Amino acid sequence: MSEHRRRPARSADPTAPATTTTSPDRTSPAGAARTGPRHRRRAGAAFAIGLPLVLTAAGTLAYGTDLGLFGAAGQARAAAATVTAPAWATASADGFASVDALGQNGTYGGRDGRTVTVKTLADLEKYATAAEPYVIVVAAAITMDPVGKEIKVQSDKTIIGSGTSGQIVGGGFFLGQGVHNVIIRNLTIRDAYQGVWNDKEHDYDGIQMDGAHHVWIDHNDIRHMADGLIDSRKDTTYLTVSWNRLSQENKAFGIGWTDNVTADITIHHNWIRETEQRNPSTDNVAHAHLYNNFLEDVAGTDIKSSYGNYSRGRTNMVLENSYFQGLTNPVVRDATATLVQRGNVFSATTGKNESGGTGAAWDPRTYYAYTLDKAADVPALLKSGAGPRTSLGTTSATTTATGTAPTTATAKAAAVTTLTVAKDGSGQYTTVQAAVNAVPANNASRVVIAVKPGTYRELVKVPSNKPHVTIQGTGGSRKDTTIVYNNASGTPKPDGSGTYGTGGSATVAVDADDFQARNLTISNDFDEAAHQDIAGQAVALRTSSDKVFLDGVIISGDQDTLLLDTASKDRLGRVYMTNSYVVGNVDFIFGRATAVIDKSVITLKKRWNGTSAGYVTAPSTAANRKGILIANSTISGDVSDRSFYLGRPWHAGGDASLDPQTTVRNTALSAAVRTTPWTDMSGFSWKDDRFAEYRNTGAGSGAASSDRPQLSDSQAAGQEVADWLGDWTPTAS
Structure with missing residues (x-):
């Protein structure tokens, strides 16, 4: 028995001519491609590197040297607290999400605000949509009502699952125009599927971003949604997507829905499996850096990949040290796009494996520091390390939805x-x-x-x-x-x-x-x-x-x-x-x-x-x-x-x-x-x-x-x- 029924038609054919790369629902005006960098690196900042396997297996994360820093308001609150905030409550992003630009200094979410624990949809929505910063710990499986609901997250938020118990069922999150400095981490987001493969009626995504910036999506398990798992749309930029498991879906990760070529995106250490298309499909992205990802077409299932990484439109992509297992058309490039490949491994793949283009060469290290893991190590590394970690979001430092710290007796009872x-x-x-x-x-x-x-x-x-x-x-x-x-x-x-x-x-x-x-x-x-x-x-x-x-x-x-x-x-x-x-x-x-x-x-x-x-x-x-x-x-x-x-x-x-x-x-x-x-x-x-x-x-x-x-x-x-x-x-x- 299969969890899905595939439709024979596929909606995003990588063999289509370049004129098909513009989606019909685009509303942004056309803009000229950017010719030079428009961001700066923070002085003294350290950035995430590929995690060693031993650390990943132990659930240990080391995302930079600024994990313990607070803003002024956060320092005042911390001084008055009786517990020390854990590292995950103050963590900041790597990749393009770490870059200073558009008035935002990197991505650190709600670390300057209060930490609250939620177990109900009402509380999650209350804090996620609030104007002030919050670190929101999701400590239960929260079912969206109605099915397909996407909570409209506001700026300066960290939404993190408590160990492996934080789940969003039947819906997801929406980040609208101008929303920034958001971290979505360590959650299982699942099961908005409505029984139709390649569903064009229900736009139920795990995470959808329309014109957001400075967003970090990390260590989540996102699967079995109605439309797509992640959609980065309408000039969303300074986005990092890392250490996630994306699976059981027709469309894994779509990027674009714009004629502008302004977005900067980093995608690394993600395990993408049992997905057919958009793995990701990257359309009109100025700088797309993909590295150390594991794309797997699982043998013996009725889900067959139509393509893997896809550089569409006028995208300029650097693809490094990733591992492709069993995919059809593992790497595809439009005639108008640029794609540079380095150090990738292809096992039992067939069809297109492309690179080239006339776009300007660029080096991701111009924008941020990173370290590559060996491509041969990627499958084992991600099978053990991608997705929610038991060590994240779990500590007595969190508070309840009413803002009170849990007592020792409560902690023991839980x-x-x-x-x-x-x-x-x-x-x-x-x-x-x-x-x-x-x-x-x-x-x-x-x-x-x-x-x-x-x-x-x-x-x-x-x-x-x-x-x-x-x-x-x-x-x-x-x-x-x-x-x-x-x-x-x-x-x-x-x-x-x-x-x-x-x-x-x-x-x-x-x-x-x-x-x-x-x-x-x-x-x-x-x-x-x-x-x-x-x-x-x-x-x-x-x-x-x-x-x-x-x-x-x-x-x-x-x-x-x-x-x-x-x-x-x-x-x-x-x-x-x-x-x-x-x-x-x-x-x-x-x-x-x-x-x-x-x-x-x-x-x-x-x-x-x-x-x-x-x-x-x-x-x-x-x-x-x-x-x-x-x-x-x-x-x-x-x-x-x-x-x-x-x-x-x-x-x-x-x-x-x-x-x-x-x-x-x-x-x-x-x-x-x-x-x-x-x-x-x-x-x-x-x-x-x-x-x-x-x-x-x-x-x-x-x-x-x-x-x-x-x-x-x-x-x-x-x-x-x-x-x-x-x-x-x-x-x-």
Whole structure:
């Protein structure tokens, strides 16, 4: 299963004539190319160099000698503080973002202001849009509402993730005309994808800059957005983009949307993978310095690069010591552009690899100091060092959104234990279950099981006496870390005591409250075609607890993929899944839980024999409880039209007292959905239970009828996500 569906057409063809390099939405007036430097270096300033691998692995950063400096106002505040500001709160940029120009002396963000910690969208927006400087520590996964929202960041801000917990989900940031001195660092910005590859309808970027200057984008993981990951537009200049992971996207990094040739940009030490185009596409940039980047076209995925680094229009690019793996057209130049290559490595690449041009030669060291890493070392260096660092944004020096320093007791209560799993022995454990076993019984605080990329063929059970556990993949994609097994309901147990049964077949079984899973795949790959002699219900994930948070995961199987249950009929079990994928064919989201599938993709899959017929949900809801809510999502797949029901009532064990419920609302339905989307099950009529829709769209949606109940507006007001979750607000921790 792929997270994306590619469209055959590509929008930015590097073979197009030069006249196509001007985008139709440009509004800036034409300007003459600049012929000489217009900036100056700061006296005595030191600049970032390529980080040695040993420092990167340890999470140590050394960005210049001015890390501890404050402005006058900042010194006064620092003198009155009871804690010392950490280096990351006062860090300044390297590259072109470090150059003094346009009245701005380098890029140091909000270091002259107060440091605040935010965990909500309201607080993040409040401080990011404020007029005064702030260092804003993002200490939770913050979901944008509405999806695609881009916070309009104002000048003099540092926005930094706290360790690996700072995430922006379903949206990003916008820096408008004249906004300057902004640092965006150590964040995961992800999952605004709306199900359309090369999406031209939703302009949902990770970071978009229109006419900004002096911006540093560093150590972020930006992936799976609707339009592009980074857009530097309309004469944005003095920009440095460094040490980021950019992945899972059609358009990685676009630069231009202007006829002027005035921008100066540095792009170094970025790992760009699983992207098709704009890697980056650099249009009409006066000085573009790209060095020590790793561009990787990952083998075996359905995302194929159309080009790598692209010097467009009248760009003057210097490209040094980068590593290109498996790319088609790794380096492309317009006839009007200039491109100088030095020391790059090309492995298994095909197509265009160009350089040359008539532009004036220039040396980046005229503007700033830097040191190159060896190109051969770049893949290992960036695999270990790009993206969020656990050492950044984490210290007792930060304050809460109210401006008060956390107490020692609060800091201890918020402590998180991390256990590392790696198949190759480089972690504390080689299996996920071994790490779960190491969690103390009745643990009082969060334990994060960080699972390195790989396929872990094992059964995992989180028992009820081990709450507050997070299992989190550490790869650049949720597909990098997979937990998989192949038990089915009819699979005999090894001890001869019978078969596993449906619930017992689960690859991962969670009986503990306050469980979280993030950035990984959980799968059951039972081969139904080869084992028609046994019952084929094969669960990938079973939960039977309360406050289960599934964020950025893939749950994949065939029949009975995702069992969302409760500990007993009289117990509440709430599940919130967001920004995720569920794959299956028969009753593949089912159970007794009060469960929300929000902002996710439900992928319909053909049966083992190639036929298209199935059921998305099979709720088994207790009376007076809420069942399954699918909201703001997409239901589609490579199956026949009108072949899948949205659901049917599962009265488990023939229990007539149950009152199954599925509501599907504000969701895009493909033509695979039947025109009569609900059906009976085991002698129980769906019309006696609770099945309804509200404001769905797409070819599979339909008007209200006796066979297709639709909620009224007043009914829908009582069937929102918050109504399902009650007093629980899911927060990544």
